[in-house]
Amino acid sequence: MQVFTSVIVLGLCFTAFVISHISDYKQRKVRTMTGIAQLIGTNSISALEFDDNEAAKKILGDLQKISPETINAAILDKKGNVFAEYKKAGEGSYLFSLPSQNKNITEFTNNKFLIFSSIVNNNQFLGTVCLRVELNELNTIKASQYKIAFVLLIAGIGLSFLIAFIVQRYISKRLLNLVTVMKQVSESGNYKLEVQDNYKDEINTLIRVFNEMMEQININLQKKDEFIGIASHELKTPLTTVKAYLEILDNIEREEPNKQYVEKTLDNVKRLEQLIYDLLDVSKIQSGQLYLNINEFDIDTLIDETIASFQIVSRDHIIKRMGEKINQVIIADRQRIEQVLVNLLSNAIKYSPHEREVLVSARRKKSELIVTVRDFGIGIAKEEQNKVFERFYRTRNNSILISGFGLGLYICRDIVKRHNGKIWIESENKGTAFSFSLPVQNNKNIKNQGEEIKD
Numbered sequence: 270m271q272v273f274t275s276v277i278v279l280g281l282c283f284t285a286f287v288i289s290h291i292s293d294y295k296q297r298k299v300r301t302m303t304g305i306a307q308l309i310g311t312n313s314i315s316a317l318e319f320d321d322n323e324a325a326k327k328i329l330g331d332l333q334k335i336s337p338e339t340i341n342a343a344i345l346d347k348k349g350n351v352f353a354e355y356k357k358a359g360e361g362s363y364l365f366s367l368p369s370q371n372k373n374i375t376e377f378t379n380n381k382f383l384i385f386s387s388i389v390n391n392n393q394f395l396g397t398v399c400l401r402v403e404l405n406e407l408n409t410i411k412a413s414q415y416k417i418a419f420v421l422l423i424a425g426i427g428l429s430f431l432i433a434f435i436v437q438r439y440i441s442k443r444l445l446n447l448v449t450v451m452k453q454v455s456e457s458g459n460y461k462l463e464v465q466d467n468y469k470d471e472i473n474t475l476i477r478v479f480n481e482m483m484e485q486i487n488i489n490l491q492k493k494d495e496f497i498g499i500a501s502h503e504l505k506t507p508l509t510t511v512k513a514y515l516e517i518l519d520n521i522e523r524e525e526p527n528k529q530y531v532e533k534t535l536d537n538v539k540r541l542e543q544l545i546y547d548l549l550d551v552s553k554i555q556s557g558q559l560y561l562n563i564n565e566f567d568i569d570t571l572i573d574e575t576i577a578s579f580q581i582v583s584r585d586h587i588i589k590r591m592g593e594k595i596n597q598v599i600i601a602d603r604q605r606i607e608q609v610l611v612n613l614l615s616n617a618i619k620y621s622p623h624e625r626e627v628l629v630s631a632r633r634k635k636s637e638l639i640v641t642v643r644d645f646g647i648g649i650a651k652e653e654q655n656k657v658f659e660r661f662y663r664t665r666n667n668s669i670l671i672s673g674f675g676l677g678l679y680i681c682r683d684i685v686k687r688h689n690g691k692i693w694i695e696s697e698n699k700g701t702a703f704s705f706s707l708p709v710q711n712n713k714n715i716k717n718q719g720e721e722i723k724d
């Protein structure tokens with residue numbers, strides 16, 4: 270835009286420059302020729318008074334020397350008849366027709382102009398000097414002006430390109446920096462990032478507004494997290510009481526349909542309870558208070574027990590343990606690792622409603638233990654595979670049909686990372702395989718507390 274504007278401005282300037290130069294040249298020429306016409310007029314007074322054509326012709330003949338660009342000239346008497354005539358060698362005659370008013374007049378046609386100058390003596394009109402002059406230098410002047418204008422225009426464009434390039438680098442660099450941070454924010458969901466900029470201009474205003482907006486988002490997120498923490502905490506106690514009474518009722522009620530009503534209510538209360546536990550975990554992660562209770566335990570036992578307890582409640586699915594047992598004792602928080610396994614298993618069942626099999630396997634790879642839960646259900650699109658570990662993220666293909674809150678995997682990822690492990694997805698043609706790894710040795714630096722863990 271800058272270069273484009275500069276080109277237009279330069280173009281206009283040079284056009285004005287060329288036009289003014291040409292019109293200057295024309296005016297100068299007219300002034301000179303008017304002077305010559307007046308001189309001829311003064312010198313021809315006696316020739317006219319004494320009717321001396323030859324003398325008048327001689328005067329006109331001097332034009333050859335003093336004004337070679339004059340093509341035709343004539344002295345007309347007071348009636349407008351030709352008294353004496355001149356034509357440049359090689360040129361034809363020219364019939365001057367006097368303008369209606371008998372005044373000193375200049376007329377331009379193409380590259381030629383006509384000058385009419387009255388001959389007056391003692392206030393008595395004696396005749397008119399007519400000159401037809403060629404502006405033969407005009408084309409040369411035009412050509413040289415265009416050449417100068419062209420060279421300056423090119424130099425101007427080059428200069429404006431250079432300035433634009435320097436200015437653009439200074440502007441673009443900062444804008445690109447802003448865009449990079451924006452991308453990072455949208456990819457990582459980390460709203461604590463900010464852009465540094467020390468200049469004082471419009472871009473700095475934009476950057477400042479962006480930083481202020483991020484600060485505001487952070488404050489709002491913090492308020493939201495606080496609210497979630499307080500609300501789930503406050504809900505937990507009454508819900509535990511409700512659940513306890515429902516369990517008593519479930520034990521003592523024998524009659525239908527009351528028994529069925531109690532069971533249904535209990536199921537829903539359990540779901541509500543799970544949500545509250547998830548929300549409490551999220552708020553613990555946010556405030557860095559998700560502590561681990563580290564112990565030694567056998568991973569095979571944990572896997573088998575979890576599968577067994579799932580198999581009791583899940584009538585439509587068969588959960589199979591695949592591969593050899595690995596006989597591995599690991600150092601970790603048993604309850605939290607069980608929470609990860611439970612979440613992966615319940616997802617595998619939930620997101621494969623029309624399939625029967627869910628496979629669980631465990632293997633050792635160097636100093637790591639890898640547990641995999643595979644289903645053959647709806648799968649996860651490639652572009653969403655990293656996003657499912659974000660808070661409240663639910664994939665597009667299931668978000669309406671299958672209930673959930675998008676918290677489980679976020680919590681799983683944090684638990685695994687706190688154990689110095691990794692969690693990942695493989696989802697190709699059919700179904701999904703979630704795997705998580707845990708270090709089996711040197712697992713002393715497990716993160717018990719601290720900030721929320723990010724990728």
Ligand code: ADP
Pocket residue numbers: 612616617620644646647648649657662663664665667668672673674675676677678679700701
């Ligand atoms: P929730 O299941 O409560 O929505 P999660 O955090 O456990 O929350 O899962 C996040 C999202 O990841 C789910 O909403 C679902 O879209 C997707 N997802 C998780 N596990 C599977 C799976 N086994 N198959 C297909 N999609 C899954």
